[in-house]
Amino acid sequence: MTISRLTFAPSRRTVLAGAAALIASPAILRAQSDGITFGTLTPLTGVGGTYGPSMRDAAASVFTAVSQAGGLLGQQIDLVSEDTQTNPEAAVRAVRKLIDVDGVSVVIGTWASSITTAVAPLCWENGVMLFTVSGADSITRLPHMGYIARTQPNSILQIQVAGEFMLRQGATGMAWIGPQTPFAQSSIDILAEQAGAAGIEMESLIYEADKSTYRSEIDTIMRSNPDFIMLGGYAADSTVVLRDIWQAGYEGRIIGPAYAVNPTVLEALPNDVTEGVYTWEGAPDVTGGAYANVRAALGVDVVDPYSAQTYDHANLAVLAAAAAGDAGGPAIRDSLRSISQGDGTQVSDALAGLEVLANGGSVNYTGASGPCDFDGIGDITGTQFLFNQISGGSPSEFERV
């Protein structure tokens, strides 16, 4: 049998149709997916690698429990986990894969603000709900159409609370030193305003991340003789800064975010260097049922704030989808606040909430990280802060506000 060439000569229309099919193939694949697919996008490697694996596991524990109990809207939940590498370029590649190939309707757990800023437009343009633990205030000011919800107090609130703490402790000269991040300048502006109102000096310096030494930067900041320094970086650079400050003979006080002066930093540095350093963080609700759940799920005594938050993200996504009767991104966005706040029955896990919803009730999810109530732009309202002080290489509670 011979086939004439003409038979296989593709017409312009065929080529165009083929191209259209190729372009549309992710959507076709999505339509072919049997279950509901959610994604986590946490920093499994890079400077956030300390937190990413347990953040992923905390979210996965919720989806596993729901799937084992019969699923969501009668379907199993498939979880696809990707690694941001704590690197915006890698995170964008990963979220493209989650959206285009896996067809997720929810992305959970972006950690560094630079990463959330990079992946957020891809999420809202594709109608994917993004739950994040990033703090930069600029994130929820993006034109995200409701597709961003964050459980981390924003950087303005964090810096205000820490600045007030520094003044309460009697600071007479403040300084901020940190790398270039989406919240660096706003942090400096807030502290400068607080220092100005209190009539004291305030010095600031933005350095380049990933350097092996910051001696010259420390020399520069020391010229104003500050007696209370705030660190604005992440763990890797804060280790170097703390060491360099100590070696320079600084005798004043230091405060840093708990994610920067974290257990690995305390392990890596001699106790002399970290003695007396204050840390602060949005405090998980350690007394609540959700916190106990995530502790049991992870098999740990103390849950870090970010794993507590991704546990909440997963519960919120499941309950919002169940309340809407639809696990798509737009439906979850629209029904999120109907299950996170209000007069409904208080629940601390998705299974209990699903039962209430199945019986025609309404729920108010109260999470491991706090009440999980969101304002109009996706920021949480109502959160506690925990201040610790390092002594003998380990943190102990100083005060809660």
Place this chain on the structure above:
Amino acid sequence: MLDLLPQFLANGIITGALLALPAIGFTAIFAVLRFPNFAVASHATVGAFAGLVVNVTWGLPAVPSLMSAFLVAGLVGVISDEVALKPLRKYGALTTAIASIALTIVIENIIRFFFGNDLRGYDLPLVRDIRFGEIRVNPQQLENLALAVVIMIVVFAALKFTRMGKAMRAVADNPDLADLKGIDAVLVGRIVAFAGMGLVGVGGMLFGLGTSIDPLTGFRFILPIFAAAVVGGLGSVPGAVVGAMIVGIGEEMSALVLEPAYKSAVGFLAIVLVLTFRPRGLLGERAY
């Protein structure tokens, strides 16, 4: 701000001396094997972690730890070169250079697999800075500087006076002529890969002594190392030292005129300026 000039200069000299060791390794490998081996990034990390195991796990002091950094990074350098890069050299320097970037990612992830992502510090006593007038210097930095200088002197002496050093220079200058004289270029290549990556490993650990290390430690230094080698003249060992000093001092002194957030721009700027006005680098490309 000018009152800080002497301090910045001191900081720059110390940074430059530390940068010189991996830059020498990088440029020596380029001189003999004729490709830029960007796997120096992961080999610096290998050296830093090898030193960490000897120092923290086995409890030995800095010098034996540095020796282990040299040996392990050197061995990994030879093996990875034989397995991953040597088979590609016949396809050209660009292909091999790209493969070396892939290699560095592979090695970095192997380290991550065994050691995890956490920051780790060496078990060395930390001491406060000492002051010489207006300049403060840390004793550990002085020790690192002395070690770097001693190692550089040993490298120069080996290149100048030993038979193998002369063979290396011969292969670097003219591989065909060296072959005619009966010099085994393959053996010389292996020794250069060993010694070059060994120096990179020592540099990685010396950097780590002043800070903490993680699997990305070496990757952070790839730009200044490359800039130092290019500025001095790719393939020139003394050039690498000069280039390292220029980049190290330049980065620290840049704080006088630039926001510290743009420190790395100094490395890029140095590369651009040298490639524009003196493409073969300040000292040309002769190995010695």
